[in-house]
Amino acid sequence: MDDADTAGIYAREIDYLERYVQFGVASGRVISVSFPETAPEDASDTYDLLDRFERYCEGISEEDFADVEVGLTVPTGERKVLETLRQVGYGEQVSVAQLANMTPTLDPDDEQDVITVREALAENPLPVLVPDHRVRDGPSALPPQVEQQLRSLEDL
Structure with missing residues (x-):
């Protein structure tokens, strides 16, 4: 399935940070980012953005993530x-x-x-x-x- 069609919780442990990064996604847009010490049991670790974030943390790519579709629900x-x-x-x-x-x-x-x-x-x-x-x-x-x-x- 294409990431643009995804919804769910995606998390992966990031060695550099010594914790997990977690993305919440709805309708193909990232709606939350957090850094829990453990991943939820129902989180998947397969998601293109997790790969990109991991490469960023490893210093492999200089990312600004400006192209990532987000859903901001703030005033x-x-x-x-x-x-x-x-x-x-x-x-x-x-x-x-x-x-x-x-x-x-x-x-x-x-x-x-x-x-x-x-x-x-x-x-x-x-x-x-x-x-x-x-x-x-x-x-x-x-x-x-x-x-x-x-x-x-x-x-x-």
Whole structure:
């Protein structure tokens, strides 16, 4: 079956991270990314994105995952921030203020807009695919150890 038609939970242990990566998929779109210490019993370890993520963690490929179809179910303001963040590529880094400036309709000098950016990062349901580890002074939805390992991998 083509990955575009898949739905389910996919997980694989990633040696570099010393834990699993887990993707939740519905209608061919990734709707969640997490890093559990064990995989659910009903998770499959066969999924193209797992292969790509593993190669990324092994340093074989410089991935930005911008082509992965995602389903963001977050408030509109936060969705705009997360969609903008997907444009920050492998090895690139931005600040919270830069991300606010890059996001249509947000002003980095408006305190409420900066709060929106920080909330979007903290509640990011798709870390790595929406690379909050590339925001140097913002919160991340990744477990702290995973965030540091990904930053190290990308020399951030």
